[in-house]
Amino acid sequence: MPLLDHPIIVISVSDDTRAALAASLHAFDVEIVTCATFLEAEDLALKSLYCGILVDLPSIVKAKGEEKIVACSLTGFFPTLRVRVMGTMLIPMTMPGAAKQENSLNDFINRACYNFTARQLRAHHRHVIGISVATRFAESETRAFTLDISWGGAFIVDFNPERFSIGDELTVFFQEPGCEITATVCWKQSWGLRHAPGIGVHFREITPCLSEFLLRLLKHAKDHDRDRLVA
Structure with a gap:
């Protein structure tokens, strides 16, 4: 082996x-x-x-x-x-x-x-930007906000992340442009640690409304915002 x-x-x-x-x-x-x-x-x-x-x-x-x-x-x-x-x-x-x-x-x-957990590059750069969102999951709606956001997804602060499992689908409503999309939970960070509790989500789709909003917010087109370090 x-x-x-x-x-x-x-x-x-x-x-x-x-x-x-x-x-x-x-x-x-x-x-x-x-x-x-x-x-x-x-x-x-x-x-x-x-x-x-x-x-x-x-x-x-x-x-x-x-x-x-x-x-x-x-x-x-x-x-x-x-x-x-x-x-x-x-x-x-x-x-x-x-x-x-x-x-x-x-x-x-x-x-x-051997001691490194195999990883895949993140496709898009994470921007540390907080915006108001609401999540809808299991017939419950919660007000929240992002800690960071990219063309691929976001980290959403949630004070009860334990209710989610990896792979769960939820609806994310963006307050400013007034649009919602479906997202998948990729990882979560529990409450009580020295980090903000919440969930990392992957956007299942980028609607025209969200695309226009992200372009204004991130100031980079999707294909030109790869997650790269500055040399």
Whole structure:
């Protein structure tokens, strides 16, 4: 049985280097996907779950413009091992500050990736904006507000989140534009912790009314508001 439940992304602009990186992982019995660019890797990570990234350092250094922004976002999101390839040898590169990493490929696989809960990139940037909403669930309507919102969903503050289960559907009414949509509960945060209690929801649809409102509110079109870090 494979050590990891989900693949590792291997990235290099060089065909030979990419092949060497992939070959180095064969002994660990892990599933991999290979990419020539960070943009290609981002597209994959938006659609499926991954455990980590193995990348050659020159590909990061040479990345420019949008590629550099995406490289920063991916390596900040997933466990990452940055290496130089010398023939068949992989040499982990010591990284400063927040970019610290494991000292060997074995530790990267067996510690960093193994202990990381496989994740999928969030498609849209979360904006910390509070707006008035009302939720309707199980024949009960509750006044609430958002802690953050994006083109894909929102975190709605609710003082009784325990009544929801992951996968539940509810109706969300937006006070300002006066429209409502169906949403699905993706996660919840219980009352009594050092966080605002509530539910994270995914919008099942974006109606024309909500689309116009979000465009005014977020100031970015849906296709140009990806969840990326600033390089």
